[in-house]
Amino acid sequence: MGTRPGHGGLPAHGGLPAHGGPPARAKPRVGEKPRVGEESRVGEEPGVWAGDRWHVEVDRSLCIGSAQCLHHAPDGFRLDAARQSRPVDPDTDANERVLEAAESCPVEAIMITLVESGEAVFPPEE
Numbered sequence: 011m012g013t014r015p016g017h018g019g020l021p022a023h024g025g026l027p028a029h030g031g032p033p034a035r036a037k038p039r040v041g042e043k044p045r046v047g048e049e050s051r052v053g054e055e056p057g058v059w060a061g062d063r064w065h066v067e068v069d070r071s072l073c074i075g076s077a078q079c080l081h082h083a084p085d086g087f088r089l090d091a092a093r094q095s096r097p098v099d100p101d102t103d104a105n106e107r108v109l110e111a112a113e114s115c116p117v118e119a120i121m122i123t124l125v126e127s128g129e130a131v132f133p134p135e136e
Contacts, residue, residue, distance in 0.1 A: 060104065061104075062103070062104040062124060062125075063101060063102070063103060063104070063124070063125035063126065064101070064102055064103070064104055064105070064108065064122050064123065064124065064125060064131060065100060065101050065122070065123045065124075065125050065128075066086070066097040066099075066100055066101075066102060066108060066112075066120065066121070066122050067097070067100065067120070067121045067122075067123075068087075068094070068095045068096055068097060068119050068120055068121075069119045069120075069121065070094050070096075070119075072117045072118070072119035073094045073095050073117070073119040074116070074117055074119075075089060075092075075093030075094055075095070076115070076116055076117075077089060077093075077095075078111065078114040078115055078116065079095050079111035079112075079114070079115060079120060080095070080111075081111075081114070082107055082110040082111040082114050083105070083107040083108045083110065083111040085098065085107075086098055086099075086102070086105065086107060086108045086111060087111060095119070095120070101125055104131075108122065109122065109131070109132060112132040112133075113132065118133055120132070121133070
């Protein structure tokens with residue numbers, strides 16, 4: 011099966027190239043807590059993040075109004091009149107959709123910390 015001319019190497023049948031598609035989501039590294047909805051490993055407490063409370067902030071000096079956060083967590087974010095994002099509830103239960111919203115922000119304007127300790131959830135501390 012050939013590729014369509016002028017279509018960036020897409021297969022002639024119109025599907026994604028065999029090597030294309032989104033990368034698989036990585037499982038937590040050893041010592042990291044599993045995310046909401048992920049399985050825990052042997053020796054780790056199941057559902058560790060399920061009871062956590064998060065503080066969600068949007069750095070308005072970075073936000074470009076792409077609305078990716080709304081796409082991933084429509085109940086978690088709103089755009090104001092200036093098309094800048096803000097969390098609906100800055101202190102919220104741990105939520106996979108909110109984490110996906112932060113991970114998808116093209117300028118990493120969304121920060122998530124643990125309410126109790128202030129420890130960074132996203133972006134992760136290096």
